Amino acid sequence: MLLKEIISALEAKTIVDFTTEPNKDYHWVCATDLMSDVLFYSTCQSLLLTGLAKTQTIRTATVADLSIIIFTRNNIPDDETIELARTKGISLFVTPFSTFTASGKLFTQGLQCCSDVNFTEED
């Protein structure tokens, strides 16, 4: 799915957008509020869908090389968190839907869970 299709399916609003490839196709989503799950299961190509709108979410995305975070249920991060995302070049969006509903919408469009990827960063 293209980012603009994802944004429209989730009725999401843009907080900060650093994406530069409008035709990039996204396949994988990491949907969780637990950051260790993100660090364990995510691949660097996945979108992060989470209700946790904190500075640690940005730092987790930074170390896991995730460049797009979509916050669910209108969890808009505070200014410090948005500022940190700006310095790290991470794009932030917010959807009114819950993580469950947002995941369902993306799933029916063919996006898949990041931990289902049989993907190793090496070899």
Next chain:
Amino acid sequence: MDTLIEGSFHIVGGDFSNAGKASTELKTILTNCGLDIAKIRRAVIATFEGEMNIIIYAVAGTITYEIQNGKLLITLQDIGPGIKNIELAMTEGYSTAPDWVREMGWGAGMGLPNMKKNADIFKINSIVGEGTTVEIIINLY
């Protein structure tokens, strides 16, 4: 990489507002050293998990890193309660994190297993009532 690159970060227990700061700074340092991106990702993911464990469970700790002879060595040492049963702590999903830690996004019980998964060599030592030391080595070539 012949020249020695090294440094350290001090971590304060309970300091959630700086959670992940050391690990993201390490990422910048390793990126500036020109290391392979996939190796950097493994190193900083493991470091972040260790940093969070110090913040969540320990009183204070130090993270040191050094690159020498084609290896990146990261040592996370803390003063804290220590771990009574290391084998249990290493089990995926095992966590003693209280609810408020879960509300902060931690406590999946995946931290130590993930540190091991991302390291080429992983060592953990702990003395109850004194503290815990974790060593991670990543081969750079």
